[in-house]
Amino acid sequence: MKGKFSLLTMKNFLNIREIKQLPKNSEFETMGLVSKFIRRKDRNDNPFWEITVSDSSGDIDGKVWQASGWRNTQGGDDFPIDPDNCGLKFEGASVKIHGNIAEFREQVQYNFTEISYLDQNDYPPKMFTRHSPVKAEILEELFMHLIAEISHEPLRNFVEAVFFKHGLWEKFKIWPAAVTLHHAYTGGLLEHSVSVAIGARDMAEHYETFTIPVNIDLIIAGSLLHDIGKLEAYSVNPAPQVTISGSAIEHIALGYGMFRRFAEIEGLDEDIAKALGHIIVSHHGKREYGSPVLPITPEAFIVSAADNVDFSLNYWKSQMDALNSDTDVTDYLPAIDRRLWRGINPA
Ligand SMILES: [Fe+2]
Ligand SMILES: [Fe+2]
Known part of the structure; x- marks a missing residue:
């Protein structure tokens, strides 16, 4: 199935910080840069991917299961691809993501259900890179x-x-x-x-x-x-x-x-x-x-x-x-072996 891919307007998309404010079971669309791309196999030998996508508001770690769709939209086209045999390098690529928010072992899990490879002439990396907040x-x-x-x-x-x-x-x-x-x-x-x-x-x-x-x-x-x-x-x-x-x-x-x-x-x-x-x-x-x-x-x-x-x-x-505005404590963060608290409002 080949289709025409028209330039996307950013306003239809949520940035990564906004996605993290969404309640469980929500769906979302976003765009960003792939900063981590790892192919793994589950217990039944089926492939799945762990992908981190970044934009100027943050990073999101998502899982891509076997049933997810992969598409190439470079050069104004839009057609399905096999991520293992398409010759495209996903690390560092600009992508559009469709996903949903689930819960797994009491932790939030982001599932990416469709990954579209974007043309970096239209979506250059600088659109998504983050800078120090200090000038x-x-x-x-x-x-x-x-x-x-x-x-x-x-x-x-x-x-x-x-x-x-x-x-x-x-x-x-x-x-x-x-x-x-x-x-x-x-x-x-x-x-x-x-x-x-x-x-x-x-x-x-x-x-x-x-x-x-x-x-x-x-x-x-x-x-x-x-x-x-x-x-x-x-x-x-x-x-x-x-x-x-x-x-x-x-x-x-x-x-x-x-x-x-x-x-x-x-x-x-x-x-x-x-x-x-x-x-x-x-x-x-x-x-x-x-x-x-x-x-x-x-x-x-x-x-x-x-x-x-x-x-x-x-x-x-x-x-x-x-962090979602209705919570004061993060999920457990393995990287630092604890949850973090917002603390009391200084006011
Ligand atoms: Fe240091
Ligand atoms: Fe250091």
Whole structure:
């Protein structure tokens, strides 16, 4: 069955945040970018797919069962396709989704009943990509200020060299800080790094007053560098994706490797390199969270605490934005092993 596909008007569609406000048993239509596409098999060997679709309002994880319809609407056509034998790459594609909302084991489940492959000439990825809610110019200015605050000249020169001489900056300023969970959007890595640096610096100043010796230069440099491994761990395609290096080596080890290379090239003092390297490898705070060592210096305690708070708050906010207005608590979130609460209204 071949048909004509006319350009869709966005107003007929719900964005992903709006879909998440719908009650169970609702149907919906949306458009977005495929950020995850996994083919699986059920117990009876029938294929099904787990697909994540993203737009500027959020992400939605859906299941596509065997009976669902797949269509190709490129070039003004509209005809059914077999996703296994159509030669189309769905990851990074713009798609139109028809779906419904069901409940499975007391959790909301989104079923995608029809997936239409859209023409990216008409529906370019930039229609659906998310950006940091903080303006790029503000983040960039804060970043430059933070570097300028590093009073130890060799360390300041080193941080400048990493970002500007070795060419990290062009990627760093637009990179996401994650694929899902937190700061998973354009500019997310810069926003997160700047936020961690400011939070950690302010905490360090507080503890200086309370007579704990903390090296603020190391705190700022460590915060700005702590997640540089994400430049190799993720690709932007245009939705954020984990690279093979990201899966096989992970951003902490990747970041430490990059840091050591730069430290050698720039001749960074070995004691400073040890202290900074320790901040990078310990910043997740626990071995089960991916850090090979636990923080053992005041600077590492502070950066890892600031990292955790920044991640948690950004994740909480994205969950609250997506939460149905008649509930105050999310479903159980396996990624962080808890449900999240809106808290009491400050008013
Ligand atoms: Fe990290
Ligand atoms: Fe981080």
